[in-house]
Every structure is written in structure tokens, then in C-alpha cells.
Amino acid sequence: MSRPKLVGVSANLQRPSKTRALVETVLTVARESSRDASPLDVQLLDFVDAGSGLGAAWSRDRLSPEARRVLDAIEGADGLVVGSPVYKGSYTGLFKHLFDLVDPAALVGKPVAIVATGGGPRHALVVEHAFRPLFGFFGALQIPTTVYASDADFTDGALVEAGVKARAVEAGGQLAALLAHRAASAAPALAAAE
Numbered sequence: 001m002s003r004p005k006l007v008g009v010s011a012n013l014q015r016p017s018k019t020r021a022l023v024e025t026v027l028t029v030a031r032e033s034s035r036d037a038s039p040l041d042v043q044l045l046d047f048v049d050a051g052s053g054l055g056a057a058w059s060r061d062r063l064s065p066e067a068r069r070v071l072d073a074i075e076g077a078d079g080l081v082v083g084s085p086v087y088k089g090s091y092t093g094l095f096k097h098l099f100d101l102v103d104p105a106a107l108v109g110k111p112v113a114i115v116a117t118g119g120g121p122r123h124a125l126v127v128e129h130a131f132r133p134l135f136g137f138f139g140a141l142q143i144p145t146t147v148y149a150s151d152a153d154f155t156d157g158a159l160v161e162a163g164v165k166a167r168a169v170e171a172g173g174q175l176a177a178l179l180a181h182r183a184a185s186a187a188p189a190l191a192a193a194e
Helices: 018-034 047-053 065-076 093-100 126-137 162-193
Strands: 005-010 041-046 079-085 111-118 147-150
Touching: 005 018, 005 065, 018 041, 018 079, 018 111, 018 147, 018 162, 041 047, 041 065, 047 065, 047 093, 065 093, 079 126, 079 162, 111 126, 111 162, 126 147, 147 162
Parallel strands: 005 041, 005 079, 079 111, 111 147
Antiparallel strands: none
């Protein structure tokens, strides 16, 4: 049986990136939490990986090969950690554009952890008011704990604020537990089918 695929997608346009660091933190916790029960195949992608072919594509068939690999990874994942910087109270337009290209049925029932970064604490509810409705549309299984971090929560690009780190640990643990449960539930069905 193959290991569950957990894909992190960050809407950063440059590296280093606080958003990428936050997505990576949740991914790392999920991988470490699942090591014994159901090891995960983890992949971290960002918009730098998609190249310039993402913003110029108005449809799936116009994506560059690099951007198509990011889209395929999202659709082929068993679970996701998604993150975006916050601009004017929401995720970036390019983040929304990428998810506009995702097949509406591709995320149904898939576990998703949501993270976001912004300049200050006033954008913290973006995870509830922007991200949750988007992933609700897809029928994704959103884990309860979301993570928002502001600029003050990082030092030299590393997450340092204890409360935000604790939420990231909680989110990664919830995601790992859900993926392990789904893998264990699928195992008897796969064995019966063989």
C-alpha cells in the first residue's frame, strides 16, 4: 500500500517566505506525528515552483508544465496544507486563480489545513472568512485548527512566537491523525478488493 500524499502549497512569490515557513512547519509536524502510524509522502510547493505560467493561464490547458505539476500535485494529494499571504483582507488573487483551475470534485473529502500570514494581527480572521468558504465549496474536510501568523511572529524568517507555534503543532497533529485514520479505514477495503 502506498503512503498517503500530503502536499503543502504556499502562495509566496519569493524565497525566503514567511508563508512558506508556516506551511513547512505544519507539514513537518504532520510528517513527524505520522511516522509510526502511517508514514506520509510529503511535498512542499510554492508559486515560485509554478513559474510565470500560472498567472498567464486562463484555463487548465494553457498552464505551463511547471504550473501543471503544481495543479496535479494538489489534485492528486490525499491531504493539503494551504497557505497564502494576506492582501486587503483575503488570500492573494493568484492563490484564488490557482484554485479556480482545480477540478471541483478533486478535493471532496480531502483533509485540508489552512494557514495564512499577514503584516499584523488585524487580518487573523481571514482564515475563517476567506479560506473556509473556498474550501467549503470544494467539499474539503477542513481540520478545526487554522494558523495565522503576523510579521512579529517571525525572526529572520523563522516562526518564533510560542502561541502560533503551538497552533501549528496542533494543526499538524490533527492533519496527521486524520490522514492516518483515513489510511487505516481504506486498508481493509483495499485488502478485500484484492
